[in-house]
Amino acid sequence: MDEKKGFFAKLRDGLTKTRDSVFGGIFSKERINDEFYDQLEEAMILADMGMDTTLRLLETLKDRVKIEKPETREQARETLISIIADAVRPKTDFAADMGNCALLIVGVNGVGKTTSIGKISNEYAKKGRKPMIAAADTFRAAAAEQLGEWASRANVPMVRHQEGADPAAVVFDAIASYKAKGCDLLICDTAGRLHNKANLMNELSKIRRVIARELPDTPCEVLLVLDATTGQNATAQAKAFMEVCDLTGVILTKLDGTAKGGVVVNIHDTLHVPVRFVGVGEGMQDLQRFDADEFAKALL
Ligand SMILES: Nc1nc2c(ncn2[C@@H]2O[C@H](COP(=O)(O)OP(=O)(O)OP(=O)(O)O)[C@@H](O)[C@H]2O)c(=O)[nH]1
Ligand SMILES: [Mg+2]
Known part of the structure; x- marks a missing residue:
C-alpha cells in the first residue's frame, strides 16, 4: 500500500x-x-x-x-x-516546510503535546531534515524522560535541564546546540498548565524572545495542541490561548477516539488559524499533515 x-x-x-x-x-x-x-x-x-x-x-x-x-x-x-x-483549507504555507523554522508547541495538560513532538521529529527526520528538540517542560517530573524516549526512537537530539529549571534557558541551550550541529528545525515542548495566565504568558513570551534574539532570521510557528475529544471546549481553549500568545496554527489530536471530528471546521471558521496536523492514534506514524480535501471526504 x-x-x-x-x-x-x-x-x-x-x-x-x-x-x-x-x-x-x-x-x-x-x-x-x-x-x-x-x-x-x-x-x-x-x-x-x-x-x-x-x-x-x-x-x-x-x-x-x-x-x-x-x-x-x-x-x-x-x-x-x-x-x-x-x-x-489553510491559506498560508507551513513555515517548517519552507526551510529553517522554530516550532513552539503549547497547550493544556494531557492534550498530546509531547507525543506530537515525537511524531513530528520523526516525520521530518525521515524527510532528511535535522530537528533539535528542546525539553522546555521543566515543570512536570517525568516530562523530559517521556520526550527523551520519543527523541531516541526518532534518532533526534534533545537538550534538557533539571526539573524546575527555567524553560527559556533550556531553549537557549538547545539553540546553541542546534547551531553547532547544523540543525534546521527547532521543536520546543512546553508545560501544559493554564491555571495561571500571567505565568504562562511570561513563560511563553520569554521563550519567544530567546528564539527571536538567537535565531533572528528563523520563522517561529506557535502551534496549539487541542484534544478533539473535548469538542467545542477545544475551541474555547484556543480562544484563551490566543489571548496569551500569537498562535499560528493548531494540532488536533485524538481524532480517532471521537464523534466530534467536525470541531476542525469550527476552529478554522471561528479562529482563522490553520490546522496543520491531526493525530489519529498513539503510534509514531499516527500524526498526519492536515489535508483539507482528504479531511472533508473522510468526515462525510
Ligand atoms: N488515541 C490517541 N491518543 C493520543 C493521541 N495523541 C496523544 N495521545 C495520548 O494522549 C496522552 C497524553 O499525551 P502527551 O503527549 O503526554 O500529552 P501532553 O500534552 O504532553 O501532556 P502534559 O505534558 O501532561 O501536559 C498519551 O497517552 C498519548 O498516547 C492521538 O492522536 N490519538
Ligand atoms: Mg508533555
Whole structure:
C-alpha cells in the first residue's frame, strides 16, 4: 500500500465514529428537501461544528444546490464535501516546510503535546531534515524522560535541564546546540498548565524572545495542541490561548477516539488559524499533515 493511500485509510478509520454515528444514513438516494437540511443541521451540530458555522455552511450548500441541481442527497454530499474542504483549507504555507523554522508547541495538560513532538521529529527526520528538540517542560517530573524516549526512537537530539529549571534557558541551550550541529528545525515542548495566565504568558513570551534574539532570521510557528475529544471546549481553549500568545496554527489530536471530528471546521471558521496536523492514534506514524480535501471526504 502506498503511503498516501495508507494515510487516507487511517484518517478515514479515525473519523469513523463521526462519519457513521453522526452522518450515517443522511446521504441517501432520496431527493433533497427541508427534512434533509434539518437532519444535516442536527448532524453537523452533533459533530461539534458549532451553530454559527453550521448555519453558514448550510446556506452555502442551499445556494449551490439551487445552481448545480444535484438530484439526490447522495449527490449533495459531494457538494458539501467541497464546501467543507474550502472552509478548512489553510491559506498560508507551513513555515517548517519552507526551510529553517522554530516550532513552539503549547497547550493544556494531557492534550498530546509531547507525543506530537515525537511524531513530528520523526516525520521530518525521515524527510532528511535535522530537528533539535528542546525539553522546555521543566515543570512536570517525568516530562523530559517521556520526550527523551520519543527523541531516541526518532534518532533526534534533545537538550534538557533539571526539573524546575527555567524553560527559556533550556531553549537557549538547545539553540546553541542546534547551531553547532547544523540543525534546521527547532521543536520546543512546553508545560501544559493554564491555571495561571500571567505565568504562562511570561513563560511563553520569554521563550519567544530567546528564539527571536538567537535565531533572528528563523520563522517561529506557535502551534496549539487541542484534544478533539473535548469538542467545542477545544475551541474555547484556543480562544484563551490566543489571548496569551500569537498562535499560528493548531494540532488536533485524538481524532480517532471521537464523534466530534467536525470541531476542525469550527476552529478554522471561528479562529482563522490553520490546522496543520491531526493525530489519529498513539503510534509514531499516527500524526498526519492536515489535508483539507482528504479531511472533508473522510468526515462525510
Ligand atoms: N488515541 C490517541 N491518543 C493520543 C493521541 N495523541 C496523544 N495521545 C495520548 O494522549 C496522552 C497524553 O499525551 P502527551 O503527549 O503526554 O500529552 P501532553 O500534552 O504532553 O501532556 P502534559 O505534558 O501532561 O501536559 C498519551 O497517552 C498519548 O498516547 C492521538 O492522536 N490519538
Ligand atoms: Mg508533555
